[in-house]
Structures are given as structure tokens and as C-alpha cells.
Amino acid sequence: MDLLNMSDLQVSLIIIGIVIIVGVAIFNWAQQVRYRRRIESTLDHQHDDALFKKNDAHRSPETHKRIEPELDQSFFLNNTSQHIPTIEPGNIPEINSLPEDNSEAKTPVETETFSPADVYDSRSNYIVIISADDKIPDTELDNLLQRRYEFSKPLLWFGKSEKSSAWEEITTGTTTKDTSFTSLRGCLLLADRSGPIREIDLSKFRDTVQDFASHIEAKIECPDIVCAHEQAILLDKFCADVDVMIGINIIGKDNGAFVGTKIRALAEASGFRLESDGVFKYRDENNHILFTLTNYEPDAFKPDKMKTITTHGVTFLLDVPRVANGERVFDQMTQLAKIFANTLGGIMVDDNRVPLSENGLARSKQQLINIQSSMKENNIIAGSPHALRLFN
Numbered sequence: 001m002d003l004l005n006m007s008d009l010q011v012s013l014i015i016i017g018i019v020i021i022v023g024v025a026i027f028n029w030a031q032q033v034r035y036r037r038r039i040e041s042t043l044d045h046q047h048d049d050a051l052f053k054k055n056d057a058h059r060s061p062e063t064h065k066r067i068e069p070e071l072d073q074s075f076f077l078n079n080t081s082q083h084i085p086t087i088e089p090g091n092i093p094e095i096n097s098l099p100e101d102n103s104e105a106k107t108p109v110e111t112e113t114f115s116p117a118d119v120y121d122s123r124s125n126y127i128v129i130i131s132a133d134d135k136i137p138d139t140e141l142d143n144l145l146q147r148r149y150e151f152s153k154p155l156l157w158f159g160k161s162e163k164s165s166a167w168e169e170i171t172t173g174t175t176t177k178d179t180s181f182t183s184l185r186g187c188l189l190l191a192d193r194s195g196p197i198r199e200i201d202l203s204k205f206r207d208t209v210q211d212f213a214s215h216i217e218a219k220i221e222c223p224d225i226v227c228a229h230e231q232a233i234l235l236d237k238f239c240a241d242v243d244v245m246i247g248i249n250i251i252g253k254d255n256g257a258f259v260g261t262k263i264r265a266l267a268e269a270s271g272f273r274l275e276s277d278g279v280f281k282y283r284d285e286n287n288h289i290l291f292t293l294t295n296y297e298p299d300a301f302k303p304d305k306m307k308t309i310t311t312h313g314v315t316f317l318l319d320v321p322r323v324a325n326g327e328r329v330f331d332q333m334t335q336l337a338k339i340f341a342n343t344l345g346g347i348m349v350d351d352n353r354v355p356l357s358e359n360g361l362a363r364s365k366q367q368l369i370n371i372q373s374s375m376k377e378n379n380i381i382a383g384s385p386h387a388l389r390l391f392n
Helices: 008-044 073-078 138-145 199-215 225-242 260-270 326-344 358-377 385-390
Strands: 052-054 125-131 155-161 168-170 181-189 219-221 244-252 280-283 289-295 313-319 346-349
Touching: 125 199, 138 155, 138 181, 138 199, 181 199, 199 219, 199 225, 225 358, 244 326, 244 358, 260 326, 289 326, 313 326, 326 346, 326 358
Parallel strands: none
Antiparallel strands: 052 244, 125 181, 125 219, 155 168, 155 181, 244 313, 244 346, 280 289, 289 313
């Protein structure tokens, strides 16, 4: 076709066609680049250890984040026929140490060695001291105790008499006895799983105890509110770093299902007890929860539905900061998980449904040890009354 003899309309249509073709080619190229980057980022992503899950549900809308053991290289060497994606080892976030405590309660948190008041130091509590010349009236003390729930965080009161140098925890029932406290110590928790205490709650508590002390003509020692709030934020940051759970899933082979009656029989034979919240709980001789067994699917294990329920899996969970002797408890939970897998005819997997290896379990156990050691170095013993308050 002679371009010179073309009409303006024909030339315009040719140009538009060329522009459309080039545009489609550029669009397709961009899509391919975007898709390739997405695939590469997925393959190169450094996943967290899949057994541990960060307990951040209280601080964000996300569910608990666990760090679970991943497959090691030997698994792929021995299972080349299986097409399973490689999960790179992850790392626990760096755990910062808490600042030193200069209060009178600067002692390790060991409940069997120290008095109850010594467990609660100023690194995790806003502590006030009220000192009176005479016995504090029981009526006034009872009124103060009634206000313990007004400050958004747990508050404990301790009392000391002239004849004793030991602090004694005070409850509402204590004042019905013939008490003779001349000194009071209030310990308001600075942070828990709902986050750090608000500065306005610290101010409200300080004003309350100052008014009380003024009313009974007693002396009072109150820390600075701004410094205490800054300490609360630091404490919350540290607790967030160590607040993790360990989870091991048992799922049916070839997408098979487990029946509720068999799960319950095996769980109770292993020492679990199904409680009203739909969770099997394994407790020690002191009734402390060591680990739990939950449904891998959303439905809870309600006692009245265990005869009819079926599920494609169960999950063992260990709450790291709330369990003492975590290394031993982890071994105990892992052994039970293996028994469940063998008895139910299932396999142990992480949250990505990737089979677990012994090497991966060992790495997760070591990370648990590191976490509990870091807690101990910062005067918080995992599983102690102190830790149970912080991680509640």
C-alpha cells in the first residue's frame, strides 16, 4: 500500500493500532516482572522458626505467632521424591535487657527463697510506701483495698507491723482479723499482655494513695510518674520479645480425620483433662498448666460434643514465659506429640503443614532455653508468680 495515497483516517488507524500493540506488550512485560519478583521474594523470604508463635494477640489484631521447627537438609536428602518447599531458619527478635533496679527489692525472683513483696520490684511495678506512726485503721485500709481494680493493671498491697520486719500480702479478708499494720506497700503492675500501663492510670493511683496518706496523717514515698511510664514501655517491649508459644500440630495422613472419642481417650490416658473452655490442659502437681491440646480447626473441644466431632488435626501448645523448667516440659510435650501421631495415624507438622524433623525440634528447644535464660537474666523467672502476672 502506498503511504502517500492513504487518507488521514487510514494513517490514524494504523498509528492507533501500533500504540495499542506496544501498550499491550509493555503491560504483559510489567506483569511478568511483577510475577517473577513475587515468586522470588516468596522463595527467598527468611521465615521465622515455625514452632514458636509470638504472643501478640493482645498487642495487635494478629493471632498468636509461634516459632516452629523447620526441616533440616538431611530430610531432603532422604526424601527426594517429595516436593516440599524449603523453609529457611528464622531468628528470635533481639531481646534487649531491662535497666537495673535500684529499689529495695532488687533480688532474683525466686518465690521459695524471698518474701512475697520481694518478688515485685520497681522494674515491673510502680511501688508506693506508706508509713504511719500508729496502726492504720482497718476501716480506712479496707476502703483503700476496695479501689484496687480502678487502675487497669493488677495491684497488690503488702503490710508490715511494728513487731515484724516481713511484708505480708493484704487481701480484703485480711482486715477482718486483728491487724496492726503501720506500713503499707502498693505494687501496681507496669505492663501485662494488654500492653503498658497508661500514664493517666499511674497518676490516678498516685493521687489516690497520696489522699489516703494525707487522710491518716502518714508519710508516703511515690516514684516519678514520667519515669515510671517510660519504664512501663521498656518492660512491655522486653515482654513482647520473649512472649512466644511453641506449637506442634498433628494432622491426619492423606487428609484423614480423627474422631473425638479417640482423641479424648488418648488425651485423658496421657494426663490431660478437658476443661469447660474446650481445651485439654496438662497440669503439674501444683495445678499449673504445662501445655495444652487444642483443635487444629476453629471449633473447640466442647465436652458434650466429643462423641460426634471429627477433626483433621490437633495442636500442642506450650506458653514459654508461663512455664518453669521449659526445657524439660518441651521434651515431655514432644514425646506426647509423637505418641499421638503414632496412635492416631497422623504426622507432626508446622503451621505450613510441613513435616517436622528432629533437628528442627532441637533448634526450637534451644531457642526456648535462650528465651527463658534471657528472662532470668532480667530477674523474671519463667513460670514464677512474677512471670504469671506479667504474661497474663
